[in-house]
Amino acid sequence: MRIGEVAAQAGVSVRALRYYEQQDLLHSTRNPGGQRQYPAGAVERVRLIQQLYSMGLPSRTIREVLPFADSGEASPELLELLAAERDRLDRQMTDLRNVRHRLHDCITEARNHDGTGT
Amino acid sequence: MRIGEVAAQAGVSVRALRYYEQQDLLHSTRNPGGQRQYPAGAVERVRLIQQLYSMGLPSRTIREVLPFADSGEASPELLELLAAERDRLDRQMTDLRNVRHRLHDCITEARNHDGTGT
DNA sequence: CTAAAACCTGACGTCGACGTCAGGTGCAAG
DNA sequence: CTTGCACCTGACGTCGACGTCAGGTTTTAG
Numbered sequence: 001m002r003i004g005e006v007a008a009q010a011g012v013s014v015r016a017l018r019y020y021e022q023q024d025l026l027h028s029t030r031n032p033g034g035q036r037q038y039p040a041g042a043v044e045r046v047r048l049i050q051q052l053y054s055m056g057l058p059s060r061t062i063r064e065v066l067p068f069a070d071s072g073e074a075s076p077e078l079l080e081l082l083a084a085e086r087d088r089l090d091r092q093m094t095d096l097r098n099v100r101h102r103l104h105d106c107i108t109e110a111r112n113h114d115g116t117g118t
Numbered sequence: 119m120r121i122g123e124v125a126a127q128a129g130v131s132v133r134a135l136r137y138y139e140q141q142d143l144l145h146s147t148r149n150p151g152g153q154r155q156y157p158a159g160a161v162e163r164v165r166l167i168q169q170l171y172s173m174g175l176p177s178r179t180i181r182e183v184l185p186f187a188d189s190g191e192a193s194p195e196l197l198e199l200l201a202a203e204r205d206r207l208d209r210q211m212t213d214l215r216n217v218r219h220r221l222h223d224c225i226t227e228a229r230n231h232d233g234t235g236t
Numbered sequence: 237c238t239a240a241a242a243c244c245t246g247a248c249g250t251c252g253a254c255g256t257c258a259g260g261t262g263c264a265a266g
Numbered sequence: 267c268t269t270g271c272a273c274c275t276g277a278c279g280t281c282g283a284c285g286t287c288a289g290g291t292t293t294t295a296g
Binding site for chain 1: 251252253256262263
């Protein structure tokens with residue numbers, strides 16, 4: 001696949017894909033003309049990268065985490081990094097649940113105050 | 119309370135509190151010398167603001183959401199905004215769960231491959 | 237009263253994840 | 267061959283949430 005198609009299918013910009021390559025998150029081969037060529041799995045990989053970004057992880061961390069998703073092999077230090085990130089996610093999910101609950105309460109309470117019953 | 123104490127208790131910088139005030143997220147009165155004075159509830163409010171930031175919400179959205187946490191009163195448009203944010207949180211939590219699971223699998227799998235039984 | 241600490245208002249610096257523009261090249265169609 | 271779109275490599279711009287520094291004022295401790 002060429003870069004435009006990957007971008008379209010993964011729902012990101014061409015610029016983003018080039019940036020991921022700079023950050024060493026996504027690799028490509030080149031055709032004789034110098035244009036990037038991607039395997040089919042690239043789309044899935046880009047989606048994963050996006051999810052990791054949306055978790056608030058910086059490129060640096062993603063770069064360290066991605067090899068696991070590929071190989072499943074880990075050194076002890078990276079196990080600690082993964083565990084730490086997992087714990088961070090747990091805390092964040094707890095916060096999210098709390099705030100969500102708070103907002104949900106606001107919504108239902110507002111609906112009750114609302115003139116639903118005229 | 120003065121700004122330094124609020125910052126210390128909420129675990130943020132003095133600069134951040136002044137920034138929140140600029141963004142109209144946090145208000146203060148002034149003493150005759152021109153220094154900011156905060157009520158006790160300010161600490162809790164700053165913690166909430168931090169949680170909302172950590173969810174990836176920009177100041178603009180937080181500014182629109184905060185009044186609810188205070189009053190529990192809502193206009194229909196803001197109900198939609200809240201519901202949309204809630205849905206976004208749900209999706210993000212699903213993603214978080216997936217990635218977390220993926221990482222957790224990597225961890226346990228790596229531990230099994232490990233020489234634990236030597 | 238004096239020195240130090242805490243506070244004040246600008247205003248510029250930073251960092252990450254791209255957007256965007258400039259100027260040139262590759263490639264498929266007629 | 268030429269048109270035209272997709273692609274290429276720099277390189278600068280942006281935006282948000284502050285950090286930080288300069289230069290001055292207020293509060294507090296002794």
